Amino acid sequence: MKETLFALLLAIAIAPVARAHEGHEHKVMGTVTMAAVDHVMVKTTEDKEVTIQVTKDTKVMKGEVAMKTEDIDAGTRVVVTAVTEKDQLKAKLIQVGADPDPK
Amino acid sequence: MKTTGRVALALVALGLVLALGSYLFLRGHGFSSRAEPGELETFLARAVRRLATPMGVRDLKSPVPASAGALRLGLEHFADHCAMCHANDGSGNTEMGRGLYPKAPDMRLEATQSLTDGDLYYIIENGVPLTGMPAWGTATPDGEAASWHLVQFIRRLPELTETELKEMEAMNPKSAEEWNREQEIRRFLEGEGEAPKPGAPEHNHGGS
Numbered sequence: 071m072k073e074t075l076f077a078l079l080l081a082i083a084i085a086p087v088a089r090a091h092e093g094h095e096h097k098v099m100g101t102v103t104m105a106a107v108d109h110v111m112v113k114t115t116e117d118k119e120v121t122i123q124v125t126k127d128t129k130v131m132k133g134e135v136a137m138k139t140e141d142i143d144a145g146t147r148v149v150v151t152a153v154t155e156k157d158q159l160k161a162k163l164i165q166v167g168a169d170p171d172p173k
Numbered sequence: 174m175k176t177t178g179r180v181a182l183a184l185v186a187l188g189l190v191l192a193l194g195s196y197l198f199l200r201g202h203g204f205s206s207r208a209e210p211g212e213l214e215t216f217l218a219r220a221v222r223r224l225a226t227p228m229g230v231r232d233l234k235s236p237v238p239a240s241a242g243a244l245r246l247g248l249e250h251f252a253d254h255c256a257m258c259h260a261n262d263g264s265g266n267t268e269m270g271r272g273l274y275p276k277a278p279d280m281r282l283e284a285t286q287s288l289t290d291g292d293l294y295y296i297i298e299n300g301v302p303l304t305g306m307p308a309w310g311t312a313t314p315d316g317e318a319a320s321w322h323l324v325q326f327i328r329r330l331p332e333l334t335e336t337e338l339k340e341m342e343a344m345n346p347k348s349a350e351e352w353n354r355e356q357e358i359r360r361f362l363e364g365e366g367e368a369p370k371p372g373a374p375e376h377n378h379g380g381s
Contacts, residue, residue, distance in 0.1 A: 095268045097354070099361055134339070149358045162266065167362030
């Protein structure tokens with residue numbers, strides 16, 4: 071009873087300042103079509119083109135080695151762990167895989 | 174009417190207006206754990222938590238001496254029990270942590286690191302009502318020691334190394350589905366299977 075009352079009082083206190091928040095996590099698996107400092111474009115294994123924003127918190131790892139997003143070559147396999155924020159995908163982790171096929 | 178009576182009436186009227194406004198707002202917007210607590214709520218909640226911590230707890234000292242072994246036990250325990258919400262690095266940046274109300278805090282920051290060891294121990298043992306933090310206390314000497322190991326590990330969070338984080342990833346509990354997904358990702362990154370052919374980018378940024 072006390073907790074319900076407390077929850078109600080808190081709800082009343084916070085109601086005007088509550089804001090929507092998103093945050094689903096996605097894995098995007100595919101090959102890079104373009105990589106820049108602030109975003110990376112990936113052609114997925116489902117044959118879709120996806121743009122993912124890169125932030126200062128994004129980690130880019132090739133195995134155990136950290137690298138920069140802009141150093142990823144087109145055609146390189148990547149798996150991007152990203153979250154949805156304001157209808158945009160933001161990368162948390164970009165795992166960089168095998169070098170592109172030499173064709 | 175006396176002044177006191179007028180003031181009382183005004184307060185009752187104000188209370189009714191606030192209650193009605195809150196009721197209408199809640200009926201219109203509902204509750205969602207996707208919202209973020211405002212500054213007022215955060216301030217009030219922290220103040221209440223502080224007030225609700227029994228006297229003497231803040232000054233508790235760990236009976237477990239600080240050591241590499243204790244830190245390691247804390248790391249392993251955290252990876253296994255806490256990281257699902259708090260993330261291995263303590264940032265709270267996990268699907269579960271982001272979906273809680275309030276969101277799991279970034280424990281590397283001042284708001285957590287400025288708590289005393291006693292505060293942290295009390296929170297681990299007793300949880301925080303009306304949040305996602307459960308009480309982990311088992312009222313056993315082993316359980317209490319494990320909580321003190323965690324306190325030591327929480328102090329380490331701001332300085333965790335990549336190597337430690339990697340080790341923790343291997344300790345995180347995984348479902349069969351997650352394990353299979355990890356294997357699928359590993360095989361893909363190693364070059365197995367057909368990769369999609371990279372075409373030209375399909376969007377532009379409005380530049381020339």
